[in-house]
């Protein structure tokens with residue numbers, strides 16, 4: 760079964776359609792917390808000495824098409840814009856120098872978070888999943904073939920909400936760079952073709968409301984989506 764979430768024919772190039780990543784559904788989304796210094800400060804968190812990893816299940820994935828759904832349960836959902844990597848080759852205890860070769864595509868994702876619940880879970884010493892792994896907690900754009908990206912550690916990305924810029928980042932400011940990050944992840948969890956890695960959010964996270972209009976950019980690429 761092809762994964763509908765990144766099956767966007769208009770960006771396909773023939774070479775990449777043959778890679779496993781586009782034929783396999785994600786088994787998981789691996790996320791990195793606190794990978795940008797300014798964001799760790801805005802939430803009063805310490806800067807980590809090794810990557811803080813957590814996961815979202817495949818059921819959290821939804822396509823960031825021109826509209827996407829936010830649960831309508833009265834809770835406050837917050838956005839975190841992140842560069843997302845689509846994995847094309849299995850990575851298990853991979854050395855850094857082999858990791859970038861396993862990236863098939865690059866896109867953007869929102870690491871949706873029920874911030875108040877996350878705060879409560881953190882202070883109780885409980886896992887975060889209820890606040891970050893719910894159905895629909897990971898809207899993703901289509902993935903651009905990695906050969907269109909000059910430097911994974913130099914990607915500019917931003918989020919505008921209702922025509923105001925709320926987040927802007929460059930992956931060169933990540934505390935843990937792409938190759939180190941993927942190596943570390945693969946030492947903890949095997950990454951399979953089709954898996955997605957979220958690489959952390961810069962500062963500017965905040966609340967999302969229905970009818971918000973989002974504009975996302977990754978280098979020259981733009982997407983627009985309305986929250987419903």
Ligand code: ZN
Nearest residue numbers: 839870959960
């Ligand atoms: Zn995040």
